[in-house]
Amino acid sequence: MEIRVFRYLAGRDKEPYYDTFRVPDEAIREATVMDALNYISENIDPTLAYYRHSACNHGICGRCVLEVNGKPALACEARIDSAIPLVLKPVPNRGVVRDLVAVPG
Amino acid sequence: MIDRQTDILIIGGSGAGISAAIAAVEKGSRVTLVSKGRIGKAGNVQMAGGSFSIDGKNAKELGYRTANDKVTPDVVFDNLVKEGYYLNDQNLVRQFVEESPRVAYELVQFGEKVGQKFAFLPPGKWFSVGRAWAAGLKAAAAAHPQIDILEDCLITHLLRSEKRVIGAAGYHIYTGEEIRVIARAVVIASGGYQVFSLQNTVTDMTGDGPAMAYRAGAKLADMEFVLCFPTALSPLRLRGSIYPYLIQVLMGKWGMPPVVRDKNGREILTPSEVYELVRGSKMEKLTACYYWGREIFAGNGTEAGGIWFDYSSYPQKKREEIVQRYIDYMSTWHRRGYYMGDDIQEVYRRILTGGYLEVGLGCEYSNGGIVVNEKMETGVEGLYAAGEATSGVFGAMRAGDGLIEMLVQGNRAGISAADYASGSEDIQETEIQYSCEREAMGKAGGADDPSYCAGTPGEIMEQCAGHDGISTVEARRKLEEIADNGFSFIRSGERIAKSRKELEQFAGQILPNMTIKEKSRTYNLELLDYHAVHNLYLCLKLGLEAADMRKESRGSHIRVDFPQVDHEHFLHRMVFGRTCDGHSVETVTPPAFKFALPKGSDADIISYLFNEEHNYLRPKMR
Numbered sequence: 001m002e003i004r005v006f007r008y009l010a011g012r013d014k015e016p017y018y019d020t021f022r023v024p025d026e027a028i029r030e031a032t033v034m035d036a037l038n039y040i041s042e043n044i045d046p047t048l049a050y051y052r053h054s055a056c057n058h059g060i061c062g063r064c065v066l067e068v069n070g071k072p073a074l075a076c077e078a079r080i081d082s083a084i085p086l087v088l089k090p091v092p093n094r095g096v097v098r099d100l101v102a103v104p105g
Numbered sequence: 106m107i108d109r110q111t112d113i114l115i116i117g118g119s120g121a122g123i124s125a126a127i128a129a130v131e132k133g134s135r136v137t138l139v140s141k142g143r144i145g146k147a148g149n150v151q152m153a154g155g156s157f158s159i160d161g162k163n164a165k166e167l168g169y170r171t172a173n174d175k176v177t178p179d180v181v182f183d184n185l186v187k188e189g190y191y192l193n194d195q196n197l198v199r200q201f202v203e204e205s206p207r208v209a210y211e212l213v214q215f216g217e218k219v220g221q222k223f224a225f226l227p228p229g230k231w232f233s234v235g236r237a238w239a240a241g242l243k244a245a246a247a248a249h250p251q252i253d254i255l256e257d258c259l260i261t262h263l264l265r266s267e268k269r270v271i272g273a274a275g276y277h278i279y280t281g282e283e284i285r286v287i288a289r290a291v292v293i294a295s296g297g298y299q300v301f302s303l304q305n306t307v308t309d310m311t312g313d314g315p316a317m318a319y320r321a322g323a324k325l326a327d328m329e330f331v332l333c334f335p336t337a338l339s340p341l342r343l344r345g346s347i348y349p350y351l352i353q354v355l356m357g358k359w360g361m362p363p364v365v366r367d368k369n370g371r372e373i374l375t376p377s378e379v380y381e382l383v384r385g386s387k388m389e390k391l392t393a394c395y396y397w398g399r400e401i402f403a404g405n406g407t408e409a410g411g412i413w414f415d416y417s418s419y420p421q422k423k424r425e426e427i428v429q430r431y432i433d434y435m436s437t438w439h440r441r442g443y444y445m446g447d448d449i450q451e452v453y454r455r456i457l458t459g460g461y462l463e464v465g466l467g468c469e470y471s472n473g474g475i476v477v478n479e480k481m482e483t484g485v486e487g488l489y490a491a492g493e494a495t496s497g498v499f500g501a502m503r504a505g506d507g508l509i510e511m512l513v514q515g516n517r518a519g520i521s522a523a524d525y526a527s528g529s530e531d532i533q534e535t536e537i538q539y540s541c542e543r544e545a546m547g548k549a550g551g552a553d554d555p556s557y558c559a560g561t562p563g564e565i566m567e568q569c570a571g572h573d574g575i576s577t578v579e580a581r582r583k584l585e586e587i588a589d590n591g592f593s594f595i596r597s598g599e600r601i602a603k604s605r606k607e608l609e610q611f612a613g614q615i616l617p618n619m620t621i622k623e624k625s626r627t628y629n630l631e632l633l634d635y636h637a638v639h640n641l642y643l644c645l646k647l648g649l650e651a652a653d654m655r656k657e658s659r660g661s662h663i664r665v666d667f668p669q670v671d672h673e674h675f676l677h678r679m680v681f682g683r684t685c686d687g688h689s690v691e692t693v694t695p696p697a698f699k700f701a702l703p704k705g706s707d708a709d710i711i712s713y714l715f716n717e718e719h720n721y722l723r724p725k726m727r
Contacts (some may be wrong), residue, residue, distance in 0.1 A: 009625055009627060012625065028341075029341065030339070030340035030341045030342055031341045031342055032341075032342045035341060035342070035344075041578050041630065042578050042579055042582055043579075046576035046577070046578040046579065046622060046623075046630070046631050047622050047623035047631065048630075049623075049627075049628045049629070049630060050630075052308055052630065053141065053142070053257070053259075053278050053308065053309075053630070053633055054141050054142025054143070054146070054147050054257070054307060054308060054309045055307065055308045056146075056151060056152060056307050056308075056445075057307075057308070057345055058152075058345070058346055058444075058445045058446050058447050059445055059446010059447055060146075060151045060152070060235065060236055060445050060446055061142070061143075061146040061147075061151060061307070062146070062446075063142070063143065063146055074446065076446070077342075077446055077447070077448075079342060097279050097627060097628050098625065098627045098628045099628075101279070101628045103279075104143070104256075104257065104279070
């Protein structure tokens with residue numbers, strides 16, 4: 001499936017842009033958005049920034065929040081449906097640190 | 106640059122770090138605590154799933170009427186040493202047993218004050234959930250506002266003068282800004298090392314503490330012992346959840362243990378006398394590794410490397426009754442149908458409809474780490490350690506609670522560091538100068554890992570700029586593959602040797618050539634993984650070497666080629682120290698003031714438990 005991901009770094013990028021990553025369906029069957037981001041980071045683009053430096057992966061710490069198809073969600077809990085296109089953005093109103101990482105709330 | 110000068114620097118923001126910080130400020134020290142994550146959301150406290158215990162006698166004295174006072178501190182001591190296969194440092198066990206009632210009770214008090222629920226169960230334990238303990242810790246930290254806290258910062262190396270540790274340095278993960286903290290004493294409380302692909306811990310467990318302490322001259326021991334236990338493999342979204350263990354233990358206690366099957370549907374039996382012996386204790390983790398792990402090792406596991414839980418042989422009515430009881434019980438702490446933040450209704454549905462659950466053995470804990478004494482001193486002046494970053498209290502098998510270890514050792518480390526700091530000489534400008542000029546003393550990987558330098562973000566990016574290897578992110582996955590193959594829950598000389606060879610190639614070809622493509626320091630995961638890969642590499646290297654040397658089985662080190670628990674030749678700890686040309690390894694007999702160490706051997710880790718000479722008390726003390 002195709003995943004569109006928000007990219008931005010203040011001071012370098014004039015404005016935000018989107019990258020589209022093609023992730024094989026079998027790699028993310030029954031998966032979460034965090035699994036997809038890990039797949040992209042490990043196999044396609046290691047420069048992608050998304051919250052994972054101190055993450056529980058089971059909806060406990062609540063720190064991996066981002067916007068999935070326009071709605072706030074935890075990356076580690078948001079499920080992927082390969083039939084529905086996926087657009088990922090940082091949560092609004094907190095300021096962007098880089099790519100999907102927002103200023104800590 | 107963030108530049109601080111203080112009395113005590115604490116590295117780590119979970120149970121051990123917060124406990125140390127509180128103890129030190131209560132003794133009047135100025136404290137800076139640096140956490141890789143955020144207080145209350147960092148480290149493994151929040152991941153805890155079941156209960157934590159103290160002895161029943163003290164629990165009764167604390168006012169818990171249902172406590173079983175026959176389970177005295179002596180009995181707990183006895184169990185910990187025997188379940189640790191006598192490899193424990195008995196001085197540390199004594200400290201653990203004696204100091205746990207007070208610190209555990211304090212945490213329960215803080216948790217209850219902020220509305221968390223803890224169910225007291227005999228003989229002396231509180232059942233709850235990690236989030237509740239994390240909330241208690243956060244409240245305890247908040248009650249001590251004089252603690253100076255830096256969150257989301259990675260400490261990369263210790264600063265040391267000729268004779269002592271005088272602080273540490275690192276950078277802020279979000280901004281890349283450099284950090285330096287000069288301190289009279291440093292407490293490492295940053296957790297263990299997690300080198301496998303299937304893990305049920307937070308992502309923080311990258312071996313930073315043991316690795317930086319070792320580079321600065323501390324010793325590491327017991328690196329071959331890691332603890333794995335039943336962990337979800339599927340569906341992928343639940344991978345790493347520990348719901349299978351809780352289901353196994355709780356539903357088992359209520360008369361519905363899973364029928365465990367291999368990939369061909371053949372039943373994997375745990376002998377009933379063994380199940381009866383370990384039922385409900387942490388030893389159930391060990392027997393899962395032993396009986397199921399050997400089948401997985403032999404190639405009878407599922408494609409994802411696990412086994413199946415099958416409940417279809419239980420009558421429908423019983424399944425419904427037990428599942429309902431489980432859901433009701435857990436809903437005190439979790440949203441109905443959830444475990445932690447995970448929706449596990451699919452799991453209940455599979456149990457009720459006769460579907461199978463795929464379960465693996467995921468890594469939870471590293472017994473190995475920094476050698477400390479009962480004051481949490483490391484042998485390097487000014488350097489203390491606490492919690493999973495240390496080694497010794499649990500010996501060859503972590504039969505006690507990791508959470509209690511964090512609390513008792515953190516508290517003690519804070520007290521010891523404060524005592525030391527109040528009597529130590531002021532840090533001299535010449536010492537700071539020395540540490541800057543000779544930062545290599547704690548900064549460079551040395552002969553064990555010559556390509557590593559815990560430099561500033563800028564230095565590391567410059568170093569990696571000319572490389573043409575794989576990314577640090579991908580390198581971390583390769584390291585996990587090597588660990589999965591030869592260092593896992595069941596081992597053999599052949600697989601250990603193969604992994605050691607692969608690791609040598611990894612060190613020769615991958616480590617020195619890893620790339621960091623992103624040039625910005627801002628939330629740079631490649632930069633973060635650069636440190637993680639090197640720190641985990643060091644832990645795995647020493648762990649594999651110790652596993653190779655330990656030609657026996659003991660606790661959670663289980664070898665198919667050497668099943669015997671060989672007290673005659675291997676009842677010693679392997680202690681690693683850094684030298685100019687690599688490292689030394691000493692074999693050290695653990696201090697034993699209460700029990701004489703056993704002689705002879707046991708046929709395997711299971712018959713050890715039944716050997717009457719060891720007089721193993723747990724089963725008599727439920």
